Amino acid sequence: MNKVVIIDDEPQVRRLLSMVLKSRNYEVHEAEDGPSGLQHIALLRPDAVLLDLGLPAMDGLSVLKRLREWSEVPVLILSVRDEEALKVEALEAGADDYVTKPFGTAELLARLAVIQRRCFTRQNPEITAGNLTLNLLHHEASLAGDRLKLTPTEFSLLHTLAEHAGRIVTFGQIIRRVWPAQLSDQSEALRVHISHLRRKLGTSGPQIINEPAIGYRLIDS
Amino acid sequence: MNKVVIIDDEPQVRRLLSMVLKSRNYEVHEAEDGPSGLQHIALLRPDAVLLDLGLPAMDGLSVLKRLREWSEVPVLILSVRDEEALKVEALEAGADDYVTKPFGTAELLARLAVIQRRCFTRQNPEITAGNLTLNLLHHEASLAGDRLKLTPTEFSLLHTLAEHAGRIVTFGQIIRRVWPAQLSDQSEALRVHISHLRRKLGTSGPQIINEPAIGYRLIDS
DNA sequence: GAACCTGTGAAGAAAGTGTGAAGCGTGGGG
DNA sequence: CCCCACGCTTCACACTTTCTTCACAGGTTC
Numbered sequence: 047m048n049k050v051v052i053i054d055d056e057p058q059v060r061r062l063l064s065m066v067l068k069s070r071n072y073e074v075h076e077a078e079d080g081p082s083g084l085q086h087i088a089l090l091r092p093d094a095v096l097l098d099l100g101l102p103a104m105d106g107l108s109v110l111k112r113l114r115e116w117s118e119v120p121v122l123i124l125s126v127r128d129e130e131a132l133k134v135e136a137l138e139a140g141a142d143d144y145v146t147k148p149f150g151t152a153e154l155l156a157r158l159a160v161i162q163r164r165c166f167t168r169q170n171p172e173i174t175a176g177n178l179t180l181n182l183l184h185h186e187a188s189l190a191g192d193r194l195k196l197t198p199t200e201f202s203l204l205h206t207l208a209e210h211a212g213r214i215v216t217f218g219q220i221i222r223r224v225w226p227a228q229l230s231d232q233s234e235a236l237r238v239h240i241s242h243l244r245r246k247l248g249t250s251g252p253q254i255i256n257e258p259a260i261g262y263r264l265i266d267s
Numbered sequence: 268m269n270k271v272v273i274i275d276d277e278p279q280v281r282r283l284l285s286m287v288l289k290s291r292n293y294e295v296h297e298a299e300d301g302p303s304g305l306q307h308i309a310l311l312r313p314d315a316v317l318l319d320l321g322l323p324a325m326d327g328l329s330v331l332k333r334l335r336e337w338s339e340v341p342v343l344i345l346s347v348r349d350e351e352a353l354k355v356e357a358l359e360a361g362a363d364d365y366v367t368k369p370f371g372t373a374e375l376l377a378r379l380a381v382i383q384r385r386c387f388t389r390q391n392p393e394i395t396a397g398n399l400t401l402n403l404l405h406h407e408a409s410l411a412g413d414r415l416k417l418t419p420t421e422f423s424l425l426h427t428l429a430e431h432a433g434r435i436v437t438f439g440q441i442i443r444r445v446w447p448a449q450l451s452d453q454s455e456a457l458r459v460h461i462s463h464l465r466r467k468l469g470t471s472g473p474q475i476i477n478e479p480a481i482g483y484r485l486i487d488s
Numbered sequence: 489g490a491a492c493c494t495g496t497g498a499a500g501a502a503a504g505t506g507t508g509a510a511g512c513g514t515g516g517g518g
Numbered sequence: 519c520c521c522c523a524c525g526c527t528t529c530a531c532a533c534t535t536t537c538t539t540c541a542c543a544g545g546t547t548c
Contacts, residue, residue: 048439069452071439137371151450153354159443160378184435185481197536198480235538241496258493258546418525456527462507479504479535494545502537511528518521 048162049073049090053083053109054098054124059147063096066151075226080104084113089222092119094162099125099136107139114140120161124149175211176252176266180204189251196246199224203239207254207264216261269383270294270311274304274330275319275345280368284317287372301325305334313340315383320346320357328357335361341382345370396432397473397487401425410472417467420445424460428475428485437482 050072054060057078064074075090077083080101087095095113099106110121120142125132128146136144142161145154173180177190185201187194196204206223207215217233225232240262244254255263271293275281278299285295296311298304301322308316316334320327331342344357344365354365363382366375392404398411406422408415417425423445428436438454446453461483465475476484 048437066450069450071437071442071452071454133369137374143374152447155443155447184431185437185478186435199537230538232538234540237494238496238538240494244495256494420526451527453527455529458505459507459527461505465506477505490548492545492547495543497542498540500537500539503534504536505534506532508531509529512526514524514526516521516523518519 048094049075049092050094050096050158051075051077051083051086051090051092052096053077053080053086053101053106054096055079055101056098059098059124063154066155070155080106080109080112083109087113087117087119090226091223094158095119095121096158097121097123097141099123099127099132107136110136110139110141122154122158122161173205173208175208175264177250178204178208178247178252180208189247194246196243199239200243200246203236204243204264207262208252211252211264211266214257214261214263218261220261269315270296270313271315271317271379272296272298272304272307272311272313273317274298274301274307274322274327275317276300276322277319280319280345284375287375291376301327301330301333304330308334308338308340315379316340316342317379318342318344318362320344320348320353331357331362343375343379343382394426394429396429396485398471399425399429399468399473401429410468415467417464420460421464421467424457425464425485428483429473432473432485432487435478435482435484439482441482 048071050067052060052063052067052074054063054076055078060076060078064076067074075086075092077086081104083095083097086092097106097109101109106123106125110123113119113121121140123136123141123144124147125136125144126147133144143157145157173182178194179188180201181187182205185198187196187201187204202224203220206220217236221228221232221236224236240254240256247254250267252264252266255265257263269292271288273281273284273288273295275284275297276299281297281299285297288295296307296313298307302325304316304318307313318327318330322330327344327346331344334340334342341363342361344362345368346353346357346365347368357365364378366378392402394401394403399415400409401422402408403426406419408417408422408425424441427441427444438457442449442453442457445457461475461477468475473485473487476486478484
């Protein structure tokens with residue numbers, strides 16, 4: 047499922063966008079200011095970002111510039127102002143598209159689809175670690191060419207580990223990534239899913255190593 | 268080399284576009300009004316057309332309608348106006364995409380590439396998966412030579428699956444494709460249509476496999 | 489050895505899926 | 519104008535898969 051982060055200070059706008067996007071099977075996360083929005087993006091690695099230009103404190107353009115220092119996630123700018131200068135500035139700062147409020151939901155969805163498609167062609171949505179390959183677009187995993195059948199939680203977990211292959215990922219980082227909105231403690235469940243993953247990876251593929259009291263680490267063969 | 272015809276009354280815009288496209292190895296031809304544009308298209312059989320909506324005498328929409336009577340060449344609309352109604356009208360008249368000026372050259376090139384790729388399927392309007400054949404031009408499906416009677420929704424759904432045969436297509440991708448402008452959640456309806464499709468495909472044709480919580484996959488044999 | 493951490497089988501809970509049947513809306517024929 | 523056929527969607531409910539919790543057996547650290 048595609049993840050989208052909305053950064054807008056008006057709760058009404060957020061709620062409307064959220065409703066529309068959820069009905070199209072997007073997984074929606076909301077933020078009401080720039081800093082918390084950036085935090086959400088870093089944590090969730092969304093497939094697209096909807097960013098309002100008129101934010102209090104840290105304006106949208108600054109958020110975009112900061113974001114582009116470390117992420118290439120597609121960004122769709124929302125704005126009440128229809129000034130060409132502003133538009134050009136945003137696009138030059140790395141925005142992928144620009145719509146002015148008020149906008150139709152159909153148009154928004156269409157533009158969102160366009161920038162996502164463009165993004166997929168510009169960056170390969172595959173992660174590799176040894177003979178393991180994860181295709182993020184199709185939610186497919188394969189080991190030495192053979193398809194691995196993973197449940198959604200297992201895929202998300204392996205994705206998190208593979209993204210930082212060779213390095214330690216702490217329990218906290220894993221749990222916040224795999225269970226973003228969960229309030230109860232998932233460390234018990236995490237252990238069980240790690241167990242399942244290890245069985246599916248077998249002895250030939252990458253190994254999941256436990257770093258006691260810290261986290262896990264994925265190492266090649 | 269790809270041929271492109273530009274129809275725009277402003278020489279400045281034509282020159283800019285022409286420069287950008289030529290640098291990308293397109294063969295560019297310019298026209299300053301509708302009638303001469305149509306003549307160019309008839310003569311040159313280009314691979315794509317860039318059409319300005321705001322033409323003097325014969326407006327862009329009329330040009331498009333006239334063009335669609337005898338040609339299916341991909342058309343990218345250029346316009347200064349960002350009205351959704353106008354956009355919808357143009358798309359319904361047979362335009363393949365719509366950009367509002369001013370636009371980035373990168374965006375223009377990306378959109379041009381997209382509509383050309385789409386056009387390729389227009390020239391080869393058949394999709395095959397095992398003993399299943401879909402004729403996109405006539406909206407006909409056949410299984411092992413026998414004609415399959417499909418409703419429009421079923422055809423669109425099977426089309427989506429067959430296009431990515433063998434790979435997972437997520438629920439979100441399917442729903443956005445089959446119900447483009449729908450705001451309510453269609454996942455319930457999707458399950459029912461899948462059920463109907465499976466019955467019509469029987470046991471001999473390709474099978475629709477469910478990947479729990481992710482999507483569906485069409486496999487041959 | 490005590491305290492803590494980790495791996496894994498098993499089972500109940502939760503979430504997701506398939507399908508018959510009923511309801512809704514539309515458009516063509518009488 | 520009504521009626522019917524058709525396709526789409528919604529609902530109900532049985533069924534399947536996945537997730538979480540629990541129990542307990544090692545292991546490690548001090």
